[in-house]
Amino acid sequence: QVQLVESGGGLVQAGASLRLSCAASGRTLSTYAIAWFRQAPGKEREFVADISRSGDSTGYANSVKGRFIISRDNNKNTVYLQANSLKPEDTAIYYCAVHPNRLYSDIDPTHYVYWGQGTQVTVSS
Numbered sequence: 001q002v003q004l005v006e007s008g009g010g011l012v013q014a015g016a017s018l019r020l021s022c023a024a025s026g027r028t029l030s031t032y033a034i035a036w037f038r039q040a041p042g043k044e045r046e047f048v049a050d051i052s053r054s055g056d057s058t059g060y061a062n063s064v065k066g067r068f069i070i071s072r073d074n075n076k077n078t079v080y081l082q083a084n085s086l087k088p089e090d091t092a093i094y095y096c097a098v099h100p101n102r103l104y105s106d107i108d109p110t111h112y113v114y115w116g117q118g119t120q121v122t123v124s125s
Helices: none
Strands: 003-007 010-013 018-025 033-039 046-051 058-060 068-073 078-083 092-099 119-124
Touching: 003 092, 018 033, 018 092, 018 119, 033 078, 046 068, 046 078, 058 068, 078 092
Parallel strands: 010 119
Antiparallel strands: 003 018, 018 078, 033 046, 033 092, 046 058, 068 078, 092 119
């Protein structure tokens, strides 16, 4: 069992940056690949970015490529999402999730086994 806790969300203006954190407890995070998803009101949960267990492989949704950076510090049992040049359309609840056996980027949220409670990101225009 893994418990995930997201933090770092907030209300910012367009063009600003936020760094989201996903802290794990219960098991060593380095055992798992991790992804960030987001869900806006009335929309389905969508893939944002993911990172392999070692951190040597990452993937991004086209909508955030070039603006967001996913990274991990296995010593701190934490995965980060640096969100730059934020846009109003980035407004959503952001979740981190564990993938049990990632071979490549997996955008299907049903393949993920543990989820955090989410952190709200609101970007004003």
